[in-house]
Amino acid sequence: MQLQNNRYTLGGVDMLSLIDEFGAPLYVYDAGTIQRQYTRLDTAFQGIQHQIKYACKALTNINVLKVIKDCGAGLDTVSVNELKIGIQAGFQASDIFFTPNNTSFEEVKEAIALGAQLNLDNMPMLEKLGKEFGGSIPVCIRINPHIMAGGNEKISTGHINSKFGISITQLDELEHLVKAHKLDVSGLHMHTGSEIVDTDIFLKGAQILLEAGRRFPSIRFFDFGGGFKVPYQAGDKQTNVEELGEKLSALCHSEMKVRGTSFYACFEPGKYLVSESGFLLTKVNVLKKTPATTFAGIDSGLNHLLRPMFYKAHHDITNVSNPSGERRTYSVAGYICETDNFAWEREGIAEIREGDILAFHNAGAYGIMMASNYNSRPRPAEVLIKNGKAHLIRRRETLEDLLATQIELA
C-alpha cells in the first residue's frame, strides 16, 4: 500500500475507489506482492534444487492460486476439496501434496485417485496404505521432531504434545512398518510451526529430519514445511530467508555426501506468500467514547478476521479516508455480539470519522479462509489487483446464500 498525493493506492489502484465500486467490507489482494515474495523465497533457496509448494489453506481463491502457479509453484493441500480447487486452478495433481491430519482413509484414497503426492502423518494410515496398495503409491511421511517452534502455542506443531506427525522417538516402529509393507518412502516432511523467526530452530528441525532420513534409502526429497515469518508491524522480526537458504543448502549438500545420493528440498510457505498482499477494508459505523477508551465500531468483526481474537494477532490499521489526519488513539471493535476487539488503545491512527474506511494489513493469509457466517452476517467480497486493474474474484454473500443449505420443515 502506498501513499501518493494524499491517497492510498494498492498495486496502482486507489483504495477508496475500490469501496465505491465493490462496497465494504472488502478483502483486497495485490498480485504483485505475491510475485515479489515468491521470487525472494525462490532466490533464497537457489543453493539447492527445490520446489515451493504454496500452503493454500492460507488463501484458496482460484485466481490467487493461478498467480502462484504462474510463479512456478506447486501446492500443499490438507483436504480433498483444496486438492480439487488446485486442479481447477490448473495445477497438475502430481505437483500437489496432500498433507491430511486425522482425515479418513476414504479421503486419502480419493487423493490417490486424483493423482496427488501423499504426505501421511500416522502409522495406522500408513499400514492401511501398505495393505491396500503395497509399495505402488509413493508416500512422504510427516515426522514430528519434538522441537518448540513458532509464534505461539496454537501455531506450534512440532512439539511432543502436538497431534501432527509421527514422533521422532517412534522411528524404529516406523522403519519396521515401512519394511513390512515395502512402502515407497519418497520423502520425509516436517512443519514445526508458523512464524518461525529463529533460523537455528528451523535448522535444528532440518538436521533431525535429515538424520531420520538415513533409515529410508528410497528418499527423493525432504520437505521442510513452511512457517517463514513476515512482519506484522514496524520493528517486527521476520525470518531471514536468505541466511536460512544458505545454511540449509549447506546442510543438505553435506547430507547428500553422507547418503551418497542427491535429493531435492520442498518448502510450504503460506503466510510468506500471501499475508502482506492482502487488506481487509472496513467502514466505521459508530464512534463511541466511554470512560475507558474511544471505540471505532466497524462493519466487520471476528466473523471476517478472526486472527486478532483467536491468536491475539496484531494487524496494523490505517485510516485510508484521512491520510493526513491528526494521529490519535482508538480501540477498534467489530459488530459481532462477542468482544471482538481488533485493537485496544491503538496509538497513531489518523483521526477517525464516521464513514471512514479502515484498512487492516496482513489480511491475505488466514483472513477470509477463517471467516464465518456468525451472527448471520455474509462474508465479504474479494478483489484481486493485477496489472494495475481491480478484478472481483468472489462476490459478497447474500442472505439467500446463508439460507441455501437450510431445509425448512413443513
Ligand SMILES: Cc1ncc(COP(=O)(O)O)c(C=O)c1O
Ligand atoms: C503442513 C503445513 N505446511 C505449511 C503451512 C503453512 O504455514 P505458514 O502459513 O506459517 O507458512 C501449514 C500451516 O498451518 C501447515 O500446516
